[in-house]
Amino acid sequence: MTVSRGEDTQLLLQQQDQNNLSWDEIKRLLQDSDAFQLSSTKAWSQVLMTIAFLTLGIVAAAMFPWYLLPISWFFVGLCASGLMGVAYACSENRFFNQKTMPSWVNDLVGMICMLPLLYPFEAFKTLANKSEEEKSQNVNQEDEGFVMKALAFVLKSPLWFLSSIFDWFRANIYFETKKSIVINAVVLYVFAAAFFSLMVYFVGLWGLVKFYVAPLIAYHLINSTFMKVNDADAKKNTITHFPSIIEFLTNYANHSYRIKLKWNKKANNNNETITQNLKEKLIKVVPNYNWNKAKNALCEKFGKNLEGIGGTTFFSDLGKTFENEVDLRNIDWFITIYLIGSVVGTIYGVMTCAFNWKTYVLSFVGYYIAGIGITAGYHRVFAHRSCKATWPVRVFLMLLGTSAFQGSVVSWSADHRRHHQYVDTERDPYNIKNSFFYAHMGWLMWKREVDTTNAKDLLSDPVIKFHHEYYPYLAVFLGYLCPMLIAGLCWGDYYGGFFIAGVLSKTFLQHCTFFINSLAHSWGVSTFNDDHTACDSYMVSLFTFGEGYHNFHHTFAYDYRNGVRWYHYDPGKWLLYMFSLFGMTYDLKRCDPIHYEKGKLIMMQKRIDEEQKKIDEEKKLYDWGTPLEKLPTKSYEEFQKDCKTKSLIIIDNVVHDVTNFIGEHPGGETILKAYLGKDATKAFKGDVYLHTNVAKNILAQIRIYKLAPQKSD
Incomplete structure (x- = not known):
């Protein structure tokens, strides 16, 4: 009866204690592989x-x-x-x-x-x-x-x-x-x-x-x-x-x-010794040019049967089919090349294009309207449904956002809704806790399927569904070809129209909006809530079209505003409000001011408590003298007797022993000796000199007892 090689492997592994497999036995199982x-x-x-x-x-x-x-x-x-x-x-x-x-x-x-x-x-x-x-x-x-x-x-x-x-x-x-x-x-x-x-x-x-x-x-x-x-x-x-x-x-x-x-x-x-020796012996016979082939051969030969050898086998627990692998080969090369190439193209364009102020103005206009399309359109109207808009406004904002080259309305909104639902967790598409770079753009570089099940309301709109299916063509035309044609047909600068009004404009815009996921989650203050990493920063809002008031947004995500005050820089808020004056947008959602004012007060109290805790910890490092409530109490007659043997003065009805301080008094010994055995409160508080906190701290260290209230005649 013949035994197949697969059966031979199984038989040998069944006959031998897996922790005692010798190198000769391992080699015999691998000898038929040309890898x-x-x-x-x-x-x-x-x-x-x-x-x-x-x-x-x-x-x-x-x-x-x-x-x-x-x-x-x-x-x-x-x-x-x-x-x-x-x-x-x-x-x-x-x-x-x-x-x-x-x-x-x-x-x-x-x-x-x-x-x-x-x-x-x-x-x-x-x-x-x-x-x-x-x-x-x-x-x-x-x-x-x-x-x-x-x-x-x-x-x-x-x-x-x-x-x-x-x-x-x-x-x-x-x-x-x-x-x-x-x-x-x-x-x-x-x-x-x-x-x-x-x-x-x-x-x-x-x-x-x-x-x-x-x-x-x-x-x-x-x-x-x-x-x-x-x-x-x-x-x-x-x-x-x-x-x-x-x-x-x-x-x-x-x-x-x-x-x-x-x-x-x-x-x-x-066990670990056997595993280590096995690794070294396997490594010694693996040629560089057959590395992946050899790895696949090992997986095929041993499968789960090698799982027990020392707990960890060649290539990180071979028996578990590499479940612990971090595979950087799953990079989305199209998006990665685009993101890196856009930066390189921007540098190349700026260095090689002849300066034309009209082209740079067009570049700024394209940058700004695309940013408004993302923040006011993609973000607030579509992803969060912060207000309702007439179909011409929806189409208008959708096309502006399309020129930003950041995906369709459906895929963008699906990712963003998931970000809010699972913020700062592993299910967050651009989780800031995975690193600043990951949240900024690294998450885009991995191959992934965008789950749009949470955007069925958007897919039910035939216009948005059409946009989702034909987005690449619309984005290339609106983002790159359109500015090139405008600059070329109007003032003959096709080259600058592509690199400056197209590539430069979109690259700068993309990184400004990427800052919403990275910088706005790492720099600023938690104004209303600290259960998430989103922060408020006026400076960040200048780069992100008002999205820098991100703590407010994550706390009150349904509100059509990010900058809640009228003077907060938030062009998306102003645009949607302006449209509402003409009935083009309506049902603008606002949170009750009571809630965000309460949130502010709660966070202010938290910061005060944290600061007080730090102060209390710092105070423990120094001698502040005996607390007043722990000082003993003596009568005035006892004080007079004590004055015969000590140098004492009274300030605020507390007796202080200045015997060892007279020589150190900044005003000289004479002034201090004039008040020995007397009440020096008025002199201490301004009649002679208005003393500072330093003087008060010194007094605290030399106070010895309180005086009992004297009976009036």
Whole structure:
């Protein structure tokens, strides 16, 4: 009877204690998968593609204007990370197939890839091997542990972006005397000296910065980011996948860093030790160019059967089918490219368009009317139903909002209604607690289906339904083509009409309205309620067409106003009110003034209470003297007797012992001695000098008792 490979896997796993699976048994289950086979053809293809992309980036840096250079630097930095990915794989002999390629080719390619990154390949390779050997033999763990602890400390500090440079020093400052290491280091230093000299000679200092130093800084920042993300993954038992294009350009260098940082992970029990060894052995046989293929093969082979090995298996609990993955490959590239491209296009347009004041005026008009369309139309009339409007006004506001290029009325309103329903929670589409950037625009960059079930009232309107179906065409025409045609036909500036009246206007508007989700939820005061993060800020309202009074809006979302006072800057409120004078809008909803005045008073009292609590805490740090109610009481006759042995004065019917203060009195001893044994209240309060709070605090520390009321004759 024949047994299939799937059944073979099942049988072996049933026969063995999952926590005791050996590496030979694991390898036998994987040996039929070509994902773990080294291929010199694939290796050379990866090297050539990396070099081609690097060349493309350098050419782009040569051709781009100065304001677009950061794009080329970032691209070259990614490709330089690809060089590092190749070199890592070569250093671990998991790149070229040495059955078809001599071993010296593997070392030569690794060294050449390391040279422009200023890494000594052989030293790094030896250090990596030494780390593994010493770990298995339990030798010199303190030295390696210190290095890894130092690297982890840098990763966790605010200076995490220096972690890659720290690792560069770790690889370069190496004091072994092995002949191959010395030769490799000499080659590196000779290359660096010749390379820098030739660069300065042919392209000058600016060329050195432009074509090498800046891309190298970008490379270190990218690799520090990989290290930071992988460090966080190790803590949370997750794995973060970067966008496929980034993983492709970097040759999965982020996985290489994950491998290195996990080498010294210490096990707490036998199960974790088995898991860690299994990870290391699997990693050792996974070629860079087959990374995803190997991962899929592991999932297919083991499925849920590997779930019990040590609790955490290769690639973060393999048996749970990667449910802990953070997959950045789910980025919506169309929207992401649009959002980033609009900023780049704006910079390009401003730099290249001839100045024409008419075009800039058109740009401002387009910016303003689109902003009104979003805030008064999309937001208040459609999303919140804060008032009713005649169909011409609804169409008018809908078209104005369409030119803002922020989605259809239905999708915009569905997201916004969900934002109010689940504000500051994970179900909030643009939850500020996920970060300022996420609330501002990051949430738009993820692939997602907009749930419009909460906007059925809008879809029932045939005009809005038509707008929802044909929104992309309307938005492109109204947002970009229309201003270009106006500028071109009226004063011949088609180029400026597109870039200035179109791209610049819409980009600036979008980020101003994005501030409603980000800045208005993080900067300002909680005027009416503090159960949510929305804040009131006059300054933010200037950038957001009056939406900066956001605490009021989230507390009284049905109100057609944001700025509740007539003088609050809120153009949407003024427009809707003006339309109501002509019957074009009606049933304008307003909250009862009593409610928002009460809300203000409650928040004022909260702030007073919080301030009083702080004051009380601060007061505990100082000596304020014995409280009046705790002072003993004596008669006037007892006071006269005490005056014979102490220097006492009376102020506000309280006796103060000034024996040790006479010499420190700012007005001199004479004045104070004139009032010994007497009532100095009038002199203290202005007859001689009107004393300050400092003097009152000093008195509080030297008061000793109160006087009983004297009987009148």
